[in-house]
Every structure is written in C-alpha cells, then in structure tokens.
Amino acid sequence: MSLSLEYPHSRKQDTMDNLEKQLICPICLEIFTKPVVILPCQHNLCRKCANDIFQASNPYLASRGSTVTSGGRFRCPSCRHEVVLDRHGVYGLQRNLLVENIIDMYKQESSSSKPEPAVCKAEGPMCEQHTEERINIYCVTCATPTCSLCKVFGAHKDCQVAPLNTIYDSQKTELTDCISMLVGNNDRIQGIISQLEESCRTVEENGRRQKSRICETFDHLYALLEERKREMSLLINAEQDEKLNYIRGLRRRYSDHLEAMAKIVETGIRTMEEPEMAIFLQNAKPLLQQIAEGSNTSHLEKLERGYENMDHFTTSFTKERQALLSIDFIKEDEPMEETTTSTNLPKPVQQNPLLPQTPQFPVSPPTQSLAPAADLPTQVTQHSSLDPKVLQKMEPLLIILMFTCNIYI
Known part of the structure; x- marks a missing residue:
C-alpha cells in the first residue's frame, strides 16, 4: 500500500524537478526573477541578468553613469546569438508573461506540497x-x-577546516566571475578572428591590384619581356601566399583557442548545475586552474600593424623607355663597335627578403629563378630575324633593359 502511494509522489517530484531545471536562468543559475525577458533567439533571461551581461559586454556605455542603458548589443549566453538592442536597451526586450505565470504556479505548488522523506536517497x-x-x-x-x-x-x-557551504558559496562565486570573464574574453577573440579574416581579404585584394599594375605595365613592352613579367608576378604571389599562410595559421590558432575555451565554459556551466557541494568542490579547483590558464592569451601572436600592405612593390621603366626610343638603323659611315658583355654587365640588384622568416609558417622560394641577363642576347638571336648588325647594336641596350627591370623592395 505504501509503495502505491509513494510511486505517484515520486513521479510528481520528478516532474517538479524537471520543471525547475527549465526555469533556471543561465546567468544567475537561480529560478527566473521577474520580469523575465525573451531574446530574439527565444531564450529567456532575468531582466537584471540581461542588463548585467549587457553592461559587461559594453563597458563604454555603462561608464556614462546612466542606469538605463540604451542601444548596443550582447550575445545570448545559451546559443551565442548576437542580440541587438534599440534605444530602450534591455527595457525594450519583450517580457515573457507565459514563463512568469509558470514560475508563479511552480512556486505555489512547491509551497503547498510538503516534501516527504526520500526513500533510499543518496547522501x-x-x-x-x-x-x-x-x-x-x-x-x-x-x-x-x-x-x-x-x-x-x-x-x-x-x-584548518570550514563548513562545506561556506567554501561552496565562495568558490561558486569565484567560478561564476571567471566564467563571465571567459565569456567576455571569447568575444574579444572572436573580434580578432574577424579582423584576421578581413586582413586575408585585404591581402588578396592588394595582391590582385599589384599583379594588375604589373600586367598593365608589361603590356607596353616587347614580347621579350613576357617571361620577366611572369617572374615578377611570382614574387608578388610568393609574398601574398606567405602572408595569407601566416594570417590563416594565426586564425587557426585563435580558433583552436576559442574552441577550447568554449568547451571549458560548457564544463563550467555543467559544474555549476551540480547539486552536490562535495562533488562540485572536487571539480571546481581543476576547472578554475584551466580557466586561469586559458584566459592568458599572451602566447598567441598578434598581427603587426601594416602587415597586409603590399605597396612596396614598385616598378620604374624610365630608362628602358628612353633606351627603346634610341634604337635606330646602323649608319654606313658608323664604325662597328665591339661589345663585351662580360665587362659591361651591371650588377643585379640584391633584393631584400620579402618578409622576416616566420618559423611557424615557412614559405618556399619560387622554383624558377630569374633568367640570367647574359643569356638574353642569345635568346634574341635565336628568336629574331633581324639583321645581325642590328642585333649587335641592340645587345647592350637589351642587357641594360633586362637588369634594370626589377622590383625594388
């Protein structure tokens, strides 16, 4: 007889417990305090808790000294959906009257029913x-x-010993503060990731613009310059790829750190829901240590100012244009001049490294090097049907042209 009476009561108690879990605020971890507001993502918060998390996410607005915060945005603590507020601030969010009525009914039912001693309850x-x-x-x-x-x-x-509830309250408060701090830190990391993604797009755009300028300049030169145009484009591609690889690698590291911190937040929230104080205290200390270690982002590299800039690729073809305009026929009374390429060759410009070497993201140099200038007269002879005397006249000019056609960094 007692078992039959005890079974419905147990089911009723389970129902009340499940209902209570649905009425817990994810911020204060207590039953919702009226007024209860509903977010655009359909999650609920106490208005006070919504105001607290909003002020934590927008400290520059809270510092104005106004008790009613207007405008701004914050993220839902349950699904991380961004909530954009109007000029009324959190007071512009719609109240969830249904949840408030359920809370009243739950409190009334809890106060009217007397809890009976649990049977075989774990201690x-x-x-x-x-x-x-x-x-x-x-x-x-x-x-x-x-x-x-x-x-x-x-x-x-x-x-030295202390009651469990005293330490429980202090460490629970500490863990709550740490989780709030970690949530704000994750938002900052998300902002850094967005900036890195924008940097990737900027580098790609700068790379395309520089290659377009190179191609536009080389369209006015002879077919002999096509190979050099391709090799100059490879230099830009090499730096673009190196910068993109570095930024994307840095973005992956921030993303991995953010994912790890999100898991710690989830673990912390589950720990906060632990009803047993002893089990909570057993899990709280290592969790606090993980939060302290994860909150330190000093080991993550920062993108240097102006790293996306690629304006240092410039070209100068003034001397080459003048040399091309000076080409003329060989006059009959003009003596033939011998040209010695081995003594008149200008020294090639030594290029500085494109970027400081980054150990985490090494970039291999282009597989093909620039064609030696000494071979250009031979190439011209092989691919030209001009008179040998004309070619001999153009040989020093072509040598100067190909050696001065470099990218100055």
Missing part, C-alpha cells in the same frame, strides 16, 4: 578513509573535502 560522497562517514567539512589547509573523523583523529587533525 553524497563518502570518505575514502572512513567508508561509513559522509564528507561534511572542507579542509582549508589541504584544499579538499573530508569528513569529521579525519579532523578529529585522522589525516586532517592539525589542519
């Missing part, structure tokens, strides 16, 4: 040294939960 974790003793105190010296017998004549008899 929490037991002490490892004294298996029949329940963990009921906290050793401050050793920073671990323990039982009363350990304090009287056990391993913690000379240690």
